[in-house]
Amino acid sequence: MSAITCSHVDKAYGATTVIRDLNLAIEEHEFVVFLGPSGCGKSTLLRMLAGLEDISGGEMSIGGKVVNDLDPGDRGIAMVFQNYALYPHMTIFDNIAFGLRRQKVPAPEIKKRVEAVARTLGLEPYLGRKPTELSGGQQQRVAIARAMIKTPKVFLFDEPLSNLDAKLRNHMRVEIARLHQSLKTTTVYVTHDQLEAMTLADRIVLLKDGVIEQIGSPAEIYRRPGNMFVAGFIGTPNMNFVEVTVGRSGNGWTLTGAGTVLSITGQGYHMQHGDRAVLGIRPPDLKTAGADRGCNLLQGTADLIEFHGNDALVTFGSGGKEVSALVPARECPDLCAPVRYTFDEESIHLFDAATGLSLRKQ
Amino acid sequence: MRRRSSLPVTFLVPTLAILLVLSMVPTLYAIVIALQNRELSTPGYSWVWFSNFADLFLDRRFLNAVWVSVKWEIVTVVATMAVAIGLGVLMFEVASPRLRNVYCLLFIIPVLLPRVSAAFVWKFAYHPLYGIATYPYRLITGGLIFDPLSKASTALFAVASVDVWQWGLFFAVIVLKLLETLPPQPIEAARLDHAKRWQIHAYVTLPMLKAPLISLMFVKMIESLRSFDLIYVMTRGGPGVATETLDMYAFSQGFIESGKVSYASAMAVLMMIATVITFTFLWKRVQA
Numbered sequence: 191m192s193a194i195t196c197s198h199v200d201k202a203y204g205a206t207t208v209i210r211d212l213n214l215a216i217e218e219h220e221f222v223v224f225l226g227p228s229g230c231g232k233s234t235l236l237r238m239l240a241g242l243e244d245i246s247g248g249e250m251s252i253g254g255k256v257v258n259d260l261d262p263g264d265r266g267i268a269m270v271f272q273n274y275a276l277y278p279h280m281t282i283f284d285n286i287a288f289g290l291r292r293q294k295v296p297a298p299e300i301k302k303r304v305e306a307v308a309r310t311l312g313l314e315p316y317l318g319r320k321p322t323e324l325s326g327g328q329q330q331r332v333a334i335a336r337a338m339i340k341t342p343k344v345f346l347f348d349e350p351l352s353n354l355d356a357k358l359r360n361h362m363r364v365e366i367a368r369l370h371q372s373l374k375t376t377t378v379y380v381t382h383d384q385l386e387a388m389t390l391a392d393r394i395v396l397l398k399d400g401v402i403e404q405i406g407s408p409a410e411i412y413r414r415p416g417n418m419f420v421a422g423f424i425g426t427p428n429m430n431f432v433e434v435t436v437g438r439s440g441n442g443w444t445l446t447g448a449g450t451v452l453s454i455t456g457q458g459y460h461m462q463h464g465d466r467a468v469l470g471i472r473p474p475d476l477k478t479a480g481a482d483r484g485c486n487l488l489q490g491t492a493d494l495i496e497f498h499g500n501d502a503l504v505t506f507g508s509g510g511k512e513v514s515a516l517v518p519a520r521e522c523p524d525l526c527a528p529v530r531y532t533f534d535e536e537s538i539h540l541f542d543a544a545t546g547l548s549l550r551k552q
Numbered sequence: 553m554r555r556r557s558s559l560p561v562t563f564l565v566p567t568l569a570i571l572l573v574l575s576m577v578p579t580l581y582a583i584v585i586a587l588q589n590r591e592l593s594t595p596g597y598s599w600v601w602f603s604n605f606a607d608l609f610l611d612r613r614f615l616n617a618v619w620v621s622v623k624w625e626i627v628t629v630v631a632t633m634a635v636a637i638g639l640g641v642l643m644f645e646v647a648s649p650r651l652r653n654v655y656c657l658l659f660i661i662p663v664l665l666p667r668v669s670a671a672f673v674w675k676f677a678y679h680p681l682y683g684i685a686t687y688p689y690r691l692i693t694g695g696l697i698f699d700p701l702s703k704a705s706t707a708l709f710a711v712a713s714v715d716v717w718q719w720g721l722f723f724a725v726i727v728l729k730l731l732e733t734l735p736p737q738p739i740e741a742a743r744l745d746h747a748k749r750w751q752i753h754a755y756v757t758l759p760m761l762k763a764p765l766i767s768l769m770f771v772k773m774i775e776s777l778r779s780f781d782l783i784y785v786m787t788r789g790g791p792g793v794a795t796e797t798l799d800m801y802a803f804s805q806g807f808i809e810s811g812k813v814s815y816a817s818a819m820a821v822l823m824m825i826a827t828v829i830t831f832t833f834l835w836k837r838v839q840a
Contacts, residue, residue, distance in 0.1 A: 242740050263746035275737030279759045288755070289745035336741070 193218045193253060193344060193376040194239065200247035201234055201400070208234050209400040212248070216378065216393075221370050223387040224380045226397035227423070232380045235397070236346050239378060240269050253343050263292075268337035269346040273353060274329045276321040276336075282308075283317040286335050307335045327358045334369070347379040351386065363389060384424055388412070396420055418468060418546040421539055427473045427503055430513045432488075433543060436465040445469055449509020452486050454535045459549045461540070467549060470539035473503060476515035479532040488513055489530040492523050504529060579824070586818040592811030604818035614819065616793050617801040621823075623708060624797055628715045628776045633769055635720030640727025641753050652728060659721035667718075671785035674714045675701070678786075701787055704794040711786050711795055715779060723768055730761050766838050770831075777827065798823050 194216040201209040209231045216222050224232035237243040239250060241262035250257055257265045276285050283304055290300045308314045311331045321329055330350060337345060347366070351359045367390055370377055381387055387394050388408040396403045396411065404416040415421035421429050434447035443456035445467070452469070461467070479487055490506035490513070502522040505514045506529050515531045523529050540549040586604055590597040608614045639659075643652055662670065677685040680699035689698045700710035734757055742752045758765070780799045783789065789796030789804065796804075798819060806816030 240740075240744065242743070262740075262743045267744070269741070269744050271737045271741065273735070273737055275735075275741040277738050277742070277756055277760075279762065288742070288747075292746040292748075292751060336745075340745075 193220070194378070195251045196235075196248065197250075198248035199235075199238070199245060199250060201231070201238060201243065202246045207400065209238075212400070212402060214395065214402065214405070216376060218376055219374045221377045221379065221390060221392045223391035223394050224378065224397060225384060225387040225391075225394050225423075226382065226403075228382055229399075230397040231400035232382075232397050233348055234400075236269075236348055236378060236380045239265075239344075240267055240346050241265050266343040267346055268340045268342035268344075269348065270330070270333045270337050270350045272349040274321070274326075274333045276329060276332055278321055281318055281320060282313060282324070282332050285321065285332055286313075286317075286339055289336065289340050303339055307339045310338070311335050326354050327362060330354065330362060331365075334366075338369075338373070343376065345375050345377040347377065349381055350379075351381075351383070359386075366390065384426070388424075396423065398423075414548070414550065415470075415539060416548050418470070418541045421470050421541070421548075425472055427514055427516060429470045429472050429539070430476075431541075432469045432471075432508075432511055432513065434467055434469050436461045436463065436467050438463040447509070448488070448511040448513070450488060454486075454538070458551050459540050460551060461549060466543035468541040468543050468546075470541060471533055471537065473514045473516040474501075475533050475537035476513075476517070476531040477533065478517055478521050479530040483530070483532055486532050487530050488515075488532070489528065492525055492527055492529050495522060495525055497522070582817045582820055585814050586821045588814050590814045592807070592813060597814070600814075604815050605822065607815070608818055608822065613793055613796070613801065617796050617798045617819075620708065620793070620795060621797040621799075624712065624779065624795075625773065625776050627709065627712045628719075628779070629769060629772050631712060631716045632720040632723060632772050633765075635716055636723030636727050636768070637758065637765070639721070639724035640731060641757075643724065643728045644731045645749060656725045656728065659725050662718045663722035665718070667781045668785055670714055670718055671782045674710075674717070675786050678710055702791050704791050707787055707791055707794045711779075711783055714782060714786070715776070719772060719775065723772070726768060727761075727765075730764055731757055734760060770835075773831075 194214070196212055196214040199209060199212040199214075200207065212235070224235060226232045234243060238245050239252070239257075241257065241260060245258050252265055252267065277288065280288065286304045286307060287300045290303065295303075304317070305314070308317055311334060313328070313331055313335055316324055316328060316332075321332065324332065330353075333350070350366070351362055354362060363386055366379075370390075379386075379390060391408055393405060393407055394411050395405050398419055404411055404420045406414075411420060411424055415424060418431065422431070432448045434445035434452070437444040437446060439453065441455070442453050443461055445452040445454065447469070476488065479489075488508045490508040492504050492506050494503075494505040496503040496505075497519065498516075500519055501516050502519050503514055503516050504523060505512055507513075513531075515529070517531075541547060542549055587599060587601050588597045589600045589604070643655055647655060665673070674685070677683045678699070678701050680686055680697045680702075686698050686700070690696065700706040738756055738760070739752055742756045747755065777799075779797065780803070783795055783797060783800055784803075787795045789800040793801075802816040802819040802823075805819070806813045
């Protein structure tokens, strides 16, 4: 039995539809990340799960129970908000204990449970303080403690790390990952940060305009993006897209575009002679070509070089199209020098130019 | 540097001097008069020092006025805050944003009425034979007469209700606006934390608004001290001395009944001292 099921879920505000006919099943103990650009409906979907937004159509169930009309408190969920949402006038202890007190848990048991949770999250020294006396990271830990203490069936995280600085964000990300390893509670996590999604998720649900673009493990989504949107959204630096025309040549195929002709075997792709397609290739997959290499070249003049430390991102024009290659820093060419890059056929992606869908055979 | 530092002084000194003259001269003059035995009927006077104050504490009508003033203060402040919070929360919970604006507009109207007009409107409303406020009583009892303003037990509450009608409704609008300024997340977190609607307000929103609510209460406490016009129009301190507050009694001693302005001034000075001490004490308590 899956922990969360959404079937044909819709959400509309007046005439504007935010989420359209969404179907999703989340397994028990799974860590699922809703990822997408802002305004894609990922937070709305999470808030619908939490019961903070009405469900306009369809059915949502948590732990096998339909929750469409249940109060947020009765859904067996706990939520961590982006801005922590602590009760500012209460001490940390009272903040964590608030939910238990509302459920009329006896005081000695509350004390015991709050102390246990505080110990897990290293909050013991702060129990008597007010939220404003804590740093952002500590406040977020209090918010997590307040969620944990209810021993929910499902954890919901709404961009919990967005308000933290970069260093603290990395630290808290690791803590959340550890927490999930030890608690194994089903978790739904909303973020627009692909690094968080890639590192934390068992499965990523990539959303755009209220529609699921792709569901899959981080590796699947990275290696086999289902369409151009997913391919462009996941991976930094962004994937290069080159419009090409497909041609048949002997046993293989040629891709003509961006001032070059590339020949591939084309195995594993649906293609026809004369098709308009888009070739996608990630900057790290472009390799400096040796002088003897005569085919499958992307070449031009390096017009921008961004130094990243170990690597450098070289941007060059190829047949009027900007292409970037991520190369080891020691292979980095000089600015305005001619560059030649090549690739392995396994690392390319091909998409239908009209629909944007991947041409890969399933 | 010199020019910069002299500018504030140039602007502040004249205004502060005017303010000081306007506020301190009458105050000092009242204190001086309170130490004499002036009466409106005779031009002569002599210094009696504290005998006016001593007389006051033997005056049963004065002690009654103190008690009425305290009752008035407590009843109006508590009722106003209760109505304001109750209605504010109710509007926040039940009314749509559009409807809220309509209510806000309606609830501000009473406080815009001049006090004397409000007092007359309600005096008619409380009329035992024709008043709209007493109409339900006549209807239920088949024509029995009920005159809230001329019964000692109800007069104070009847007058206080007008005060609450004006300020309680106005404050309800302020409470609603305060609630609307609160961030929604703690409220949502409380909903996830199994809190019922009333618990969210009792434990989360109202404690978050503690500081502004206390300020509102102070405003109302000061405003309640200045209820002379309302009481004067509606009951003139009656029936008997049932609604005779300190300022009513001072006014009638000074100008209506006996023209004993020194005696009245002594009351005013006592009131001032009591007010300053009480408010300083309360303010310190709240700050702490």
